Amino acid sequence: MSQLCLPFFFLLFISIPFKATSHGIETERTVLLELKQQLGNPLSLAHWNSSSSPCDWPEINCTANSITEVHLREKNIVVSVPPTICDLKNLTYLDLYNNFIPGGFPILYNCSKLQILDLSQNYFVGPIPNDIDRLSTLVSLDISGNNFSGDIPPSIGRLPLLNTLNIVQNQFNGTFPKEIGNLSNLEVLNMAYNEFVPMRIPSEFSQMSKLLYLWMTQTNLIGEVPESFDNLSSLQHLDLAVNNLEGPIPSSLFSLKNLTVVYLYCNKLSGEIPKTVDALSLIEIDLSVNSLTGSIPEDFGKLQHLEFLNLAYNQLTAELPTSIAQLPALRDFRVFQNKLSGVLPPEFGLHSGLEGFEVSENQFSGQLPEHLCAGGVLQGVIAYTNNLTGRIPESLGNCPTLRTIQLHNNKFSGEIPRRIWTTFNLSILLLTNNSFSGKLPSRLAWNMSRVEISNNKFSGEIPPGIASWSNLVVFQASNNLFSGKIPKEVTNLPRLTTLLLNGNDFSGELPSEIISWRSLTTLDVSNNKLSGEIPAAIASLPDLLNLDLSENQFSGEIPPEIGNLKLTYLNLSSNQLVGKIPKMLNNLAYEGSFSKNSDLCADHPILKLPDCNSKLNQPDKLSSKCIAMIVALSILASSIILVLSFFLVRDYRRKKYGQYLSTWKLTSFQRLVFTKRSILSNLTDNNLIGSGGSGKVYRIAINRLGDYVAVKKIWNSKKVDHKLEKEFLAEVEILSNIRHSNIVKLLCCISSEDSKLLVYEYMENQSLDRWLHGNKRRPISGMNSVHHAVLDWPRRLQIAVGAAQGLCYMHHECLTPIIHRDVKSSNILLDSEFNAKIADFGLAKMLTRHASAHSMSTVAGSFGYLAPEYAYTTKINAKVDVYSFGVVLLELVTGKEANNTDENMNLAEWAWQHFSDDKPVEEILDPEVKETSHLEEMILVYKVGILSTHASPSNRPSMKEVSHILRSCCLPNGHAAKKLGSKFDVAPLLGRDTPSYLSGYNHGKKGSEEDDNMTNIV
Structure with missing residues (x-):
């Protein structure tokens, strides 16, 4: 009997803890279901129910049938964290990353076993609590990407188990404590992008002997780098960039055996670079934008793992150590803008896969190294403004990865290796101010967008094969020895914006049939x-701004249609022109444009020209009796013809027009108050308001109340242009699926076999560029009247906020994110209240949710707004729109055009140059709107524009961040604007390296693809 009972008692014994455990998980499920309710029952947690085990829910991890981890990242949570979550007694890991959680630091003191707490990328505000040390079991704390402020409390140094502390990108504006140095187990300390009060690095930080990773970029550090850092024996990654550190680099710093990364760029460090380097594990060194002197240490040649070396923007002298060219891992070498001299070591590229080689603005002499592309991965050679001589190495013509060659302002000579012209991926070729010779090729690389060869000795004719240079945007060939006729094929370049052929020996006539110059500005x-x-065809160029035909032998009259152009510069002097100048050009803005043309005159001249009326013989006047007879006979004949014709034509037209209407299909995307008949019947020249490369635009009245729509006619040919069809389909696909008050509304599509029409809401105040720049070119017509067509600052800020919100919606709120790819002031339209709306999505591309970037077959967008990474990569992401929008912000602040600063550089280059020279911001603000009451707002928008046009895409903010900052400008008293303005203080940014970068190659701190796609919430 007793033997039979043993199994029973055994089962009873083991069932007792099982029932207790089962009861425990049921209790925890109840806690989670209550938590779900307190969080507002988000749809993302719909699978949390009472019929399943929490341990099976993807957000929950269990250990021994008890909940230990809760992962609620990216669940769109918009309420505070309930303290009841600590009723999960065994909770060790709480992940709330990337939600919209408001309020102060959550009350989690009852989570007695909590080890990992991730609150990053939310809307938390206020200080870190002074009793943070009550969370004594914490191993990792991440609060980055929030709005925490104030001081970091000393109590944070009393978390004995803390291994990782991440407080990056908040609004801390107080101090950080030396007690952090007491965290003896700390391995990762990230404090970057916080505007602390100016502070020295506490010497106590050197006590953290286990510290592996120290990141304090842009934290307002002052003083010197402590010599005691040599105690950080485990340190691998040191980033103290973008601060105000001064003095020498500690001689012991490069003795840290485990060090792999050193970023000290954008400080005020001086003296020489330490000569002894024992940190042989170094992979990346960036000491750029300082005041370092002396020579580059020979010991750098010992760094067998070194991949990235950036010493740009210093005052380094002497020759390059030959050993650096022999480093086996070197990928990226940047020493531009120093005082280095001597010959470039010829072994560069032979021993490693060199990708970037930037030695511009030094005093190097001799030849360019022959083997730069020996590794087969070279993307950029930037060596402009030196004393280099000889020929371009033939080997560069066998480098298919090469995207930019910038050798201008040197003493090169000889012919360009034939293969360079057609190097597969080459996009930018800048050779101005050398002594190159030879002739132009018939073919160019498929992606070549910029060729600048002015001030050389090129000769011969422009080949008819230039028609194949289809992606060319800029062609500058001034002051060479070219001759012959300018071939008509040069007009077949659809993307061309700038054509400079002045100072040559061309003869004959200009091509009279301009086929594809729809984008030409100069x-x-x-x-x-x-x-x-x-x-006369020149007058049909819709974007032409600068026209110079001077010092030639042109004859005949000036085509009157040229007066309709919105020219900012015109020079027709020193020719043989005759007759009357166009009425619209009789303007003091064009003074001197017609000199040395002895037979030109003007009606009622404002310029220094003869009066046409005084030169012409007046014809004899007809008698009033003859005139009366002619008029009477004409009226009688016309009446008879009209009466006879009316009845014959009426029925025919009705029948014909009915057949015509039936060939059109209307697809509506909104509720319409018009018919396709009312649209089609009004597509007349009287209603034409614009034209461009992709078609014509009409303004059509839809009722008698003064309401209009805008109609974009995409093509008109039986032979469909596939490029335009692609743009058409892209625009319809995007606009028909998005709804936002700051994106132009597509009402319907009307299509037939040979034409496509897009019908939009009409924007009464047309485009932003008309308001910013139109009145500088000519009076603006067809606009609502405002005070002499000048936008005041509040309206400019309103426009900036609206446009940013539209782009933010596209990037962050659409189900499928959208990259516009052609953001510019002419694609920002204004309604009657000056609300901004993003328009023209013909170049936009849909992105899949998880794609990091898409490869683009050709460069899209508009010159002056193009993000520079187009020059060295075909992979782009939303940061290209951020760059373009940054240019728009600079337009709003300065009043200047994106491509016209009168200093041989585009607006972004000019603004960065002004910034890098430490000139006062007030100097470049638009004098028409520069008012003391708005000065802080204008400076903040300028800073956002500078940051948005940063060299590296990873260092640009997201559109969510830009929108948040700009909207803060509109808050009462601008308090948030001031806080965010200080947070985004860009005074010491790496972007001082901009001049050659904006010409085509990245000079900024290198960033990974992960960096490029990271979106932080301000």
């Missing part, structure tokens, strides 16, 4: 021997 053929009449 045409200069001055100082040649061109003859014949000025082609």
Whole structure:
């Protein structure tokens, strides 16, 4: 009997803890279901129910049938964290990353076993509590990407188990304590992007002997780097960039055996770089933008693992150590803008896979190294403004990865290796101010967008094969020895914005049939021997701003249509032109434009020209009796013809028009108050308000109340242009699926076999660029009247906020994120209240949710707004829109055009140059709106524009951040604006390296693809 009972008692014994455990998990499920309710029952947690085990829910991890981890990242939580979550007594890991949680630091003191707490990327505010040490079991604390402020409390140094502390990108504006140095187990300390009060690095930090990773970029550090850092024996990654550190680099710093990364760029460090380097594990060194002197240490040649070396923007002298060229891992070498001299070591590229080689603005002499692309991965050679001589190495022509060659302002000579012209991925070729010779090729690399060869000795004719240079945006060939005729094929370049052929020996006539110059903004053929009449077709170029035909032999009259152009610069002087100048050009803005043309005149001249009326013989006047007879006979004949014709034509037209309407299909995306008949019947020249590369735009009245729509006609040919069809389909796909008050509304699509129409809401105040720049070119017509067509600052800020909100919606709120790819002031339209709306999505590309970037077959967008990474990579992401929008912000603040600063550089280059020279911001603000009452707002928007056009995409903010900052400008008293303005203080940014970067290659701190796609919430 007793033997039979043993199994029973055994089962009873083991069932007791099982029932207790089962009861425990049921209790914890109840806690979670209550938590779900307190969080507002988010749809993302709909699978949390009472019929399943919490341990099976993807957000929950269990150990021994008890909940130990809760992962609620990216669940769109918008309420505070309930303290009841600590009823999960065994909770060790709480992850709330990337939600919208408001309020102060959550009360979690009852979570007695909590080890890992991730509150990053939320909307938390206020200080870290002074009793944070009550969470004594914490091993990892991440509060980055929030709005915490104030001081870091000393109590944080009393978390004995803490291994990781991440407080990056908050609004801390107080102090951080030396007690952090007491965290003896700390391995990762990230404090970057916080505007602490100016502080020295506490010497106590050197006590953290286990510290592996120290990141304090842009934390307002002052003083010197402590010599005691040599105690950080485990340190691998040191980033103290973008601060105000001064003095020498500690001689002991490069003796840390485990050190792999050193970032000290953008400080005020001086003296020489330590000569002894024992940290042989170093992979990346960035000491750029300081005041370092002396020579580059020979010991750098010992760093067999070194991949990235950036010493740019210092005052380094002497020659480069030959051993650096022999480093086997070196990928990226940057020493531009120093005082280095001597010959470039010829072994560069032979021993490693060199990707970037930037030695511009030094005093190097001799030849360019022959083997730069020996590794087969070279992307950029930037060696402009030196004393280099000889020929370009033939080997560069066998480098398929090469994207940019910038050798201008040197003493090179000889012919360009033939293969360079057609190097597969080459996009930018800058050779101005050398002594190159030879002829132009018939073919160019498929992606070549910028060729600048002015001030050389190139000769011969422009080959007809130039028609194949289809992606060319800028062609500058001034002051060479070119001759012959300018071929008509040069007009077949659809993307061309700038054509400079002045100072050559061209003859004959300008091509009269301009086929594809729809994007041209600058045409200069001055100082040649061109003859014949000025082609009237020039007047059909919708974007032409600068026209110089001076010092030639043009004859005949000036085509009157040229007066309709919105020219900012015109020079027709020193020709043989005759007759009356166009009425619209009789303007003091064009003074001097017509000199040395002895037979030109003007009606009621404002310029120094003869009066046409005084030169012409007046014809005899007809008698009033003859005039009366002619008028009477004409009226009688016309009446008879009209009466006879009306009845014959009416029925025919009705029948024909009915058949015509039936060939059109209307697809509506909104509720319409018009018909396709009312649209089609009004597509007349009287209603034409614009034209461009992708079609014509009409303004059509839809009722008698003064309401209009805008109609974009995409093509009109039986032979469909596939490029335009692609743009058309892209625009319809995007606009028909998005709804936002700051994105232009697509009402419907009307299509037939040979034409496509897009019908939009009409924007009464047209485009932003008309308001910013139109009145500088000519009076603005067709706009609502405002005070002499000048936008005051509040309206400019309103426009900036609206446009940012539209782009933010596209990037962050659409189900499928959208990159516009052609953000510019002419694609920002304004309604009657000056609300901004993003328009023209023909170039936009849909991105899949998880794609890091898409490869683009050709460079899209508009010159001056193009993000520079187009020059060295075909992979782009939303940061290209951020760059372009940054240019728009600079336009709003300075009043200047994106491509016209009168200093041979675009607006972004000019603004960065001004910034890098430490000039006062007030100097470049638009004088038309510069008012003391708005000065802080304008400076903040300028800073956002500078930051948005940063060299490295990873260092640009997201559109969510930009929108948040700009909206803060509109808050009462601007308090948030001031806080955010200080947070985004860009005074010491690495972007001082901009000049050659904006010309095509990245000079900023290198960033990973993960960096490029990271979106932080301000």
